[in-house]
Amino acid sequence: MEGPKVTRAIVLHVDRRDRSAPPSSERAAEARLEEAVGLALAIDLEIADRIIAPVTAPRPSTLIGSGKVAEIAERVKVTEAELVVVNAQLSPIQQRNLEKEWGSKVLDRTGLILEIFGRRASTREGTLQVELAHLQYQKSRLVRSWTHLERQRGGFGFLGGPGESQLEADRRIIQERINRIEKQLESVVKTRALHRKGRARVPYPVIALVGYTNAGKSTLFNRLSGAGVLAKDLLFATLDPTMRVIELPHGRKVIISDTVGFISDLPTSLIAAFRATLEEVLSADVILHVRDVAHADAEAQAEDVDRVLEELGIDELRRSHIIEVWNKLDLLPAEERAAREAQALRKPGCVLVSAVTGEGLPALLELVEGRLGAADTVYEILLDPEDGQGQAWLHDRGEVLSRRNYEDGRILMKVRLGSDRAGQAQARFGNAMKLLGQRRAAAE
Structure with a gap:
């Protein structure tokens, strides 16, 4: 066959x-x-x-x-x-x-x-977005595609008249379909917003991967999370955002999110249609900008990603949350590799890695933890011997820096907590909780 x-x-x-x-x-x-x-x-x-x-x-x-x-x-x-x-x-x-x-x-x-996009979309939202963008694109091309559309149909009502042309009728049908899809997308977006609120109640920090298409985001995602996301040497190999919970070296849990690859000259209509798939980027605690430094056009690709981030609404404050991940270290010749390593050392918030071999990933995770911990505060919390649930709560929601057992069975735990967790901890532990401060935490 x-x-x-x-x-x-x-x-x-x-x-x-x-x-x-x-x-x-x-x-x-x-x-x-x-x-x-x-x-x-x-x-x-x-x-x-x-x-x-x-x-x-x-x-x-x-x-x-x-x-x-x-x-x-x-x-x-x-x-x-x-x-x-x-x-x-x-x-x-x-x-x-x-x-x-x-x-x-x-x-x-x-x-x-x-x-x-039509081939890559797999979720309901992705499929709807593709169909919406495709209908909007086709609507402007009816005059080109369909040669029969100028024939007139009979009028309705008592007065008759020329009626509407087939072209007008088909445009109306397409517009009605566009309206239906937009309503369906509104429902999907609301559902995802509820899911985001649910994660905020968990909550785990969100780490979003962005980058030019084919920069190796999905390979890095797989390496960090152990997920089986499609990772091929193809442009736009993935379209729908994928999320996994992973644990950082010091025990903090985070949500890592892989997004659609960016590309130069993406039409404004497509950016609008696919903006919802990138909403995780706007609310992410840390953004990993994955770059293919082995590509001859790496700098221009980085500029294209920055341009799309601006169009998405990333402000200057949010830019401080971006870490540049210079990927594909394994593909660099020895001389260029040495030059890139020196360049990365001079640039704050930058790390050189190979998602394929795993080289540089410990340094990346350490940098991520540092960014997440920058806004955290360290507390000492004194727990009763029988408060096993309290210990589990602190391990699950904070980063336990040290633990001291007293002779009477009480436990003193030093914990780093994010601002979103501090209020919950205060309600949970009350007077047993003592603020140490950020400066001392940095010295620990």
């Missing part, structure tokens, strides 16, 4: 050049092209050719110049490509015109990302 038919595709990167901008301000066209190829491979396309089209003055009808349009038309014939992936956002008119010129289907960057 033959497998599913593989679609042959040409990947075209449109290099929009601004002559007034310095060359260093734009990412290399080759790197952008390779990223677009990676996106195409994520939906199992067979790459027949890869082309860069420089553009300084975009054409309203086709985006790229007529000479390049003709050249690609010839390549489509020679390679027998059925699809041209254009690494740019096309208007419906441009997409229609290019399909006519090339005699093949055309998929722009937004459509390609939607295809990937």
